[in-house]
Amino acid sequence: MTGKRTMNNYEPVIGLEVHVELNTKSKMFCRCSADYFGKEPNTHTCPVCLGLPGALPYINQSAIEDCIKIGLALNCSVSPISRFERKNYFYPDLSKGYQISQYRWPLCINGQLTLDNGQVIRINRVHQEEDTGKLFHQEGQTLIDFNRSGVPLVEIVTEPDFRDVEAVRDYAKKLQQLFRYLGVSNADMERGDMRLEANVSVRKVKSQKSKVKNTSQNLKVEEELPPYRVELKNINSFRFMVAAIEYEIKRQIEALEKGEKLSQETRGWNGDKKCTYVQRSKEEAHDYRYFPEPDLPELRIEESRVKSLESSMPELPWSKNKRFEEEFKLSTAQAKILTETEELADYFEGLVELGGKEGIDAVKIANYVINQKIGAGTSVEEVLGKIKAKGEGVIGDERELEKLAQEAISENEKAVADYKSGKEAALQVLIGGVMRLSKGKADTSKLKPILEKLLKVVT
Amino acid sequence: MQNSKLQVKNQNLTGLTLIETLRGLKEKIFSEEELNKAYLNKIAKLNPKLNAFLKIEKNSRGIPAAIKDCILTKGIKTTAGSKILSNFVPPYNATVIEKLLEQKVNVIGKTNCDEFTMGSSGENSAYGPTKNPWDLNKVPGGSSSGSAAAVAADLCTFALGTDTGGSIRQPASLCGVVGLRPSYGRVSRYGTIAMASSFDQIGPLTKSVEDAALVLEWISGGDNYDSNCRKEKFTMQPGKLRGGIKGLKVGVPKEFFSQGLEGGVEKIIRDAIKKLEEMGAEIIEVSLPSCEYAMAAYYILVPSEISSNYARYDGIRFGNTRENFGDEVKRRIMLGTFALSTGYYDDYFAKAARVRTLIRQDFQKAFGPSTGSGCDVIVGPVSPTTAWNLGEKVIDPLAMYMADIYTVPGNLAGIPGLSVPCGFSKGLPVGLQILGKQWDEETILQVGYAYEQATSRRKEKPKLSF
Numbered sequence: 043m044t045g046k047r048t049m050n051n052y053e054p055v056i057g058l059e060v061h062v063e064l065n066t067k068s069k070m071f072c073r074c075s076a077d078y079f080g081k082e083p084n085t086h087t088c089p090v091c092l093g094l095p096g097a098l099p100y101i102n103q104s105a106i107e108d109c110i111k112i113g114l115a116l117n118c119s120v121s122p123i124s125r126f127e128r129k130n131y132f133y134p135d136l137s138k139g140y141q142i143s144q145y146r147w148p149l150c151i152n153g154q155l156t157l158d159n160g161q162v163i164r165i166n167r168v169h170q171e172e173d174t175g176k177l178f179h180q181e182g183q184t185l186i187d188f189n190r191s192g193v194p195l196v197e198i199v200t201e202p203d204f205r206d207v208e209a210v211r212d213y214a215k216k217l218q219q220l221f222r223y224l225g226v227s228n229a230d231m232e233r234g235d236m237r238l239e240a241n242v243s244v245r246k247v248k249s250q251k252s253k254v255k256n257t258s259q260n261l262k263v264e265e266e267l268p269p270y271r272v273e274l275k276n277i278n279s280f281r282f283m284v285a286a287i288e289y290e291i292k293r294q295i296e297a298l299e300k301g302e303k304l305s306q307e308t309r310g311w312n313g314d315k316k317c318t319y320v321q322r323s324k325e326e327a328h329d330y331r332y333f334p335e336p337d338l339p340e341l342r343i344e345e346s347r348v349k350s351l352e353s354s355m356p357e358l359p360w361s362k363n364k365r366f367e368e369e370f371k372l373s374t375a376q377a378k379i380l381t382e383t384e385e386l387a388d389y390f391e392g393l394v395e396l397g398g399k400e401g402i403d404a405v406k407i408a409n410y411v412i413n414q415k416i417g418a419g420t421s422v423e424e425v426l427g428k429i430k431a432k433g434e435g436v437i438g439d440e441r442e443l444e445k446l447a448q449e450a451i452s453e454n455e456k457a458v459a460d461y462k463s464g465k466e467a468a469l470q471v472l473i474g475g476v477m478r479l480s481k482g483k484a485d486t487s488k489l490k491p492i493l494e495k496l497l498k499v500v501t
Numbered sequence: 502m503q504n505s506k507l508q509v510k511n512q513n514l515t516g517l518t519l520i521e522t523l524r525g526l527k528e529k530i531f532s533e534e535e536l537n538k539a540y541l542n543k544i545a546k547l548n549p550k551l552n553a554f555l556k557i558e559k560n561s562r563g564i565p566a567a568i569k570d571c572i573l574t575k576g577i578k579t580t581a582g583s584k585i586l587s588n589f590v591p592p593y594n595a596t597v598i599e600k601l602l603e604q605k606v607n608v609i610g611k612t613n614c615d616e617f618t619m620g621s622s623g624e625n626s627a628y629g630p631t632k633n634p635w636d637l638n639k640v641p642g643g644s645s646s647g648s649a650a651a652v653a654a655d656l657c658t659f660a661l662g663t664d665t666g667g668s669i670r671q672p673a674s675l676c677g678v679v680g681l682r683p684s685y686g687r688v689s690r691y692g693t694i695a696m697a698s699s700f701d702q703i704g705p706l707t708k709s710v711e712d713a714a715l716v717l718e719w720i721s722g723g724d725n726y727d728s729n730c731r732k733e734k735f736t737m738q739p740g741k742l743r744g745g746i747k748g749l750k751v752g753v754p755k756e757f758f759s760q761g762l763e764g765g766v767e768k769i770i771r772d773a774i775k776k777l778e779e780m781g782a783e784i785i786e787v788s789l790p791s792c793e794y795a796m797a798a799y800y801i802l803v804p805s806e807i808s809s810n811y812a813r814y815d816g817i818r819f820g821n822t823r824e825n826f827g828d829e830v831k832r833r834i835m836l837g838t839f840a841l842s843t844g845y846y847d848d849y850f851a852k853a854a855r856v857r858t859l860i861r862q863d864f865q866k867a868f869g870p871s872t873g874s875g876c877d878v879i880v881g882p883v884s885p886t887t888a889w890n891l892g893e894k895v896i897d898p899l900a901m902y903m904a905d906i907y908t909v910p911g912n913l914a915g916i917p918g919l920s921v922p923c924g925f926s927k928g929l930p931v932g933l934q935i936l937g938k939q940w941d942e943e944t945i946l947q948v949g950y951a952y953e954q955a956t957s958r959r960k961e962k963p964k965l966s967f
Contacts, residue, residue, distance in 0.1 A: 089592070093813045094592070095573065095579075095581070095586070095695075095813070096572075096691065096692040096694050096695070097691070097692075098691050098726055098728070099728065130808075130809050130812060130841070132815060137813065137818075138812065138813050139813045139815060140812055329843050331809070331841035331846075332846075333805060333809070336697070336699035336806055337695075337698045337729065339729055
């Protein structure tokens, strides 16, 4: 990220809006199939999603349940009564001339998510809405495909709590992982299942130490927000989003330093020129004229329904991560790798269960699975057999291990530098290095403290 | 008619009520072919003068019904009286049409209406005004102008209309037919072109109160497409229609006899109320104080919904650009856009929505047995005047809006209302409005039926000697 030194006493203030398309069978307000990707244009349509005269929306309850699950996973409270509203604007891909969304009365509110760095990001809302159609520009013509029109979307909005780009990346990755764990979306950025929008501004850091690393949940002293914000939109990968935010922070600081006044605007990312550009200025901002959707009654959610959804939820990735650390004595980094997908986590637990009966401990299995990049499909017996065979020639001698570790350190300057700059995960690279040098025979349980000790003296 | 043997000559087929027609068909006194032919002949003769139908469907089977042109009919052009939809042939049927088809009802034609149902005289139709069968120089009322005129002139067994602020009851009153606006949510709106989604209801215009009850039974009930529609069908309890009105409490709101009410109309309404009293009803004076603000609230909320509902006619689809909207539609789109914009929402939309709640509470109080007056129904005039001259109010939108002053409060409250012919003022029909509790169409039909049977009003037909 933009180094602290170049920030010149400025700090970024970033809020994130994430849209995720649900993988429900049917669309949000009609019975058309929501599985539109790669389908013949305008074949998954009906009067409702085409916005024909006389058509009316009818709520897809399974989308509502997915939205509630996301809300619950993010520690939101579920509103017993919420409402749909109409967001009015003209665009050719918007068949009705308005999007059915939620505004004043969202389904889920006041949540939070804790990041790897300990920071708590406050979630303002998790609400339900519908997607638009898609425009194709070809040969000087614009064509509209309404297959995507009305596909359920959930929008997750944070408070402007991010103070660095790394936190944004971690948050977005965590959400993606959550959607996949919950099975509510494939959350594929390239396909547009998951879309990120960032609101970025910068401000002078107050004399008092800023709250960048504030880990406590109650940010009691609300700092004043900058008088403008730049909305970064239509960015379809994590990498581009990070690049765009970094660019934007730098651009804004430079502008402020020059005494320029920044204003509300929407900017996009030019991947070729690697810069952001204005898409819509403040003057061109829409007045969406939100008002309660008169075609739909209030959305009432019984507490019993929330309870039953809550009990149907899988163990969340961060809980699983923590449990793996505690139950299997894994490092944070190891637990993180093994819980990346629910499939791998389940597979690992299967190995541990069976391995336990044969006296193979969980850490050994974790090391093997991570180092050998074992996929969740591999035969459990085969893997355990190999671990056992290897264990017979295991290198447990500390001096020998130290030698190997030293060698790995001198081979991996980058990992060492990363580790020094605070990336604990870099240790994994070094462990990997030792394992390679020892042909997989080093006793990893002893390796970590040895590496840590050696790294302290490396300059 | 329940005791006498049905006696009809062929030329009188079109004079029969729906109930009589069903009986005639069942007893094979005439055939569906004969029935349809009789109506089509009459339409061919009279429609060029009345302009009640925009499109005529030549069928030989089924019970011929006239359908307001804002209700979608699969494969039959549906314009809603607008140039914007001059070429729109719907790919699907409205739920009400599907339900009528199940009853062997056929669409004999699509009836003229004010453009997108916005108007009170029928004159806002892009296809020329409908004439009142009682006097061709007069308006038939609106917006269900063609449906009311078609029923009055016996061009169909019954018709469907829509009522957002009075568009069934007011033309029914001005044309001397029965018009029923059901409770909001009684009939599915799916496939009916919306004016204002939280107000619109579809209902029958008929030749008798009993016909209206039957058509409501046919078209009511949920369809899993209109989320605001009640699942249960409306059914009239056996014997209820003929139960009489002895002991029923009939509320008369003083606000419904305010300025602007024509003396001739007032006299006829007062006479009708006296008649109800003679028949055993208890007449109670009630007050609906918030109704003073009904028109103001209505003309903020309805245009607000319109401004959003009409965004889809953006010129990209449906073949015609927005220049094809008529003045009244443009006026309402602009009013609504303003009322919803940032900085005005709270002063206009939100405030009007609160007034709507107050009006609903006024009615609840009047109907409430424990807290209020305990009325079974509320009666008053439908329209402050009888039919006026064509062109008379076209240049004065406010005067036109005031034609709905007694019908709009019911729409704001979402309650059912019936217009029953109750006399003539200077040769033009006057309708008695009977409002009921939400979901209680049964009682207003019961009162309407009793009144109708006790008088000879519905037997009087326009001369049509043109």
